[in-house]
Amino acid sequence: MSDEAVDYDVLIPNNVGLARDPKMLRALETWYQGYHDWWMEMGPVGFQEADVWLRTAISVERDGWAKFSYVRMPEYRWGILLAPSEEDRVIPCGEHVGEPAWQSVPGEYRALLRRLIVVQGDTEPASVEQQRYLGKTAPSMYDMRNLFQVNVEEGRHLWAMVYLLQKHFGRDGREEAEVLLQRRSGDDDRPRILGAFNQETPDWLSFFLFTYFTDRDGKMQLEALAQSGFDPLSRTCRFMLAEEAHHMFVGATGVGRIVKRTAQAMAEAGIDDPFDTEAVRALGVIDLPLIQRKLNLHFSITLDLFGAEESTNAADAFTAGIKGRFHETEIDDDHRLHDAVYPIMTLDDGRLEQVEVPALKSLNARLRDDFVDDCGGGMRRWNREIRDSGIDFELALPHIAFNRDIGAFADGHITPDGRVIDEAAWNAERDAWLPVADDQAFLDELMSPVHEPGEFASWIAAPQKGISGKPIEFEYVRLP
Ligand code: BYC
Ligand code: FE
Ligand code: FE
Numbered sequence: 001m002s003d004e005a006v007d008y009d010v011l012i013p014n015n016v017g018l019a020r021d022p023k024m025l026r027a028l029e030t031w032y033q034g035y036h037d038w039w040m041e042m043g044p045v046g047f048q049e050a051d052v053w054l055r056t057a058i059s060v061e062r063d064g065w066a067k068f069s070y071v072r073m074p075e076y077r078w079g080i081l082l083a084p085s086e087e088d089r090v091i092p093c094g095e096h097v098g099e100p101a102w103q104s105v106p107g108e109y110r111a112l113l114r115r116l117i118v119v120q121g122d123t124e125p126a127s128v129e130q131q132r133y134l135g136k137t138a139p140s141m142y143d144m145r146n147l148f149q150v151n152v153e154e155g156r157h158l159w160a161m162v163y164l165l166q167k168h169f170g171r172d173g174r175e176e177a178e179v180l181l182q183r184r185s186g187d188d189d190r191p192r193i194l195g196a197f198n199q200e201t202p203d204w205l206s207f208f209l210f211t212y213f214t215d216r217d218g219k220m221q222l223e224a225l226a227q228s229g230f231d232p233l234s235r236t237c238r239f240m241l242a243e244e245a246h247h248m249f250v251g252a253t254g255v256g257r258i259v260k261r262t263a264q265a266m267a268e269a270g271i272d273d274p275f276d277t278e279a280v281r282a283l284g285v286i287d288l289p290l291i292q293r294k295l296n297l298h299f300s301i302t303l304d305l306f307g308a309e310e311s312t313n314a315a316d317a318f319t320a321g322i323k324g325r326f327h328e329t330e331i332d333d334d335h336r337l338h339d340a341v342y343p344i345m346t347l348d349d350g351r352l353e354q355v356e357v358p359a360l361k362s363l364n365a366r367l368r369d370d371f372v373d374d375c376g377g378g379m380r381r382w383n384r385e386i387r388d389s390g391i392d393f394e395l396a397l398p399h400i401a402f403n404r405d406i407g408a409f410a411d412g413h414i415t416p417d418g419r420v421i422d423e424a425a426w427n428a429e430r431d432a433w434l435p436v437a438d439d440q441a442f443l444d445e446l447m448s449p450v451h452e453p454g455e456f457a458s459w460i461a462a463p464q465k466g467i468s469g470k471p472i473e474f475e476y477v478r479l480p
Contacts, residue, residue, distance in 0.1 A: 121161030212251030227324025
C-alpha cells in the first residue's frame with residue numbers, strides 16, 4: 001500500500017484518499033455537522049471566538065508533521081492521518097501470529113474490534129467535556145493555549161476512531177459514530193462508557209494530574225492498540241501517540257511548576273513544615289499534602305481504566321491478534337502465551353497476596369504494571385524540586401489497591417501504603433488520603449484567571465520555555 005501526502009486544502013485534511021472515495025467523503029462531511037454542533041455545545045466554554053496559537057497536524061512525516069498558526073477552535077482542521085504503513089507487517093500476537101496484518105476487518109472478530117474502537121473513541125470527546133470550563137480560570141495565556149491544544153487534539157482522536165468505524169464497519173459503524181456524539185460525561189442517562197471519564201475535572205491541579213495520569217492510560221492503551229493485527233487501527237494509533245506525548249508533557253510540567261512554586265514560596269517565607277496548611281495557603285500557593293491527596297485520587301481512578309486484573313475480554317483480544325501488549329514486538333517470547341504465567345496482586349481473605357495466574361488472562365494487569373513504571377519519571381523530578389528547596393516531603397504513588405472500584409480490590413479497604421483495614425477505619429481516615437470539600441473550596445477561590453501575556457498566577461511557576469520557539473510572553477491566546 002502506498003502512502004500519500006496530506007491534502008490540507010479541504011474540510012477534512014487526510015492521507016487516506018478521501019477525495020477518491022466520494023461516498024466516504026459524504027458520510028464524513030455529514031458526520032462533521034454533528035461533530036461541529038457537539039463542539040459548539042460541549043467544547044471550551046467562553047473561548048470559541050478567541051484566536052489560539054495551535055499546532056495542526058498536516059503530515060505524518062517524523063519532522064514537520066505540524067504547523068503552528070492562530071486558529072479559532074471551531075475552525076480547526078481535524079484531519080484523518082494514519083502513520084506510514086510498514087511494509088510486510090504481520091500480526092504480532094495470538095493465534096494468527098506471523099500472518100499478514102489485516103487491511104480489512106476480520107469477520108470473526110468484528111464485534112470485539114468494534115467494541116475496542118468505540119471505547120477508545122468515547123474517551124476522547126469525554127475529556128473535552130470534562131475540561132470545558134477550565135479556560136475561565138487559566139493561570140496564564142501559555143497554559144490556556146496548552147489546554148486548548150489538548151482539547152482540539154482529543155477532538156482529532158475522536159475523528160480517528162470515527163473514520164475507522166465509518167470506513168470499516170458499515171451501518172453499525174455509522175450508528176456508533178452517531179452515538180459517540182450523544183453520550184455526555186457525567187450524564188445520568190447517557191454517560192460516557194468508562195468510569196474516569198464521568199468524573200469532574202474541576203480545577204487546574206486536577207487538569208494537570210489528569211493529563212499526567214489519565215492521558216498516560218491513553219498512551220498505554222494506544223501502544224497496545226498500535227500492536228493490533230488490524231493494520232488501519234495500528235497506523236492510526238501510531239500517529240495519535242505523537243500527539244499524546246504533548247498531553248503528558250503538559251501534565252508533567254504543569255504539576256512540576258506547581259510543586260516548584262510551592263517549594264519556592266515556602267523557602268522564601270521560611271516555612272519548613274509542609275503540613276502547616278494555613279501558613280502555606282496564605283502564600284497563595286498549593287500545599288503539598290493537598291497535591292498528594294489529588295494525586296491519590298487521579299492515580300486510583302486511572303488504574304480502574306485498565307479493567308479487571310483477570311479478564312477474558314483481554315485474553316480474547318490478544319488471542320485474536322487485535323490488541324497486543326506494550327512493545328509487543330520487542331518482547332522475547334512466543335507471543336501466544338498458552339502456558340505462560342504472570343504474577344498479579346490479589347485480595348484474598350483480607351490479605352494482599354502475589355499469585356501466579358495464566359498470562360493470557362492477566363494482560364490488563366500487565367499493561368497496568370507497565371503504566372505504573374511509566375509514571376515514575378515525572379514523580380522523581382517533582383520530588384527533586386521539593387528536596388532541592390530543603391523541604392522534608394515526598395510525593396508518592398499510592399498502593400495499586402488503594403481506592404479502587406474495578407477489579408480485585410474493589411470490595412476492599414486499602415490504605416495508600418497498602419494496609420488492609422476495615423470500613424470503619426477507612427471512613428475515619430479517608431479525609432487524610434483523598435481531597436475534601438475544603439480543599440476544593442480553597443482551589444476554587446485560588447484559581448482566578450491571568451490574561452496578561454507572560455504573567456502567571458501566584459500558585460504556578462513560569463515554564464522553562466515557550467511553545468514552537470516563541471517566547472514565554474508571546475500572546476498564545478488573543479481574546480476577541
Ligand atoms: N469503567 O473484562 P474487563 C484515553 C467494564 S484513555 C467502566 O476487565 P476489559 C484518553 C468492561 O468494559 C484510553 N466499565 O474489561 C485519556 C467490561 O464490560 P463489558 C482509552 C469498565 O474489556 C485522556 C467489564 O467491565 N482506551 O485514550 O478487559 C484523555 C468487564 O471488565 C471499566 C481504551 O480503554 C471502567 N474503568 O478492559 C483522552 C482502549 N473497566 O464489555 C483520552 C480500549 C472495565 O463486559 N478499551 N469495565 O460490558 C479496552 O481495551 C477495554 O475496553 C478496557 C477494559 C481496557 C477499558
Ligand atoms: Fe486522545
Ligand atoms: Fe490525550
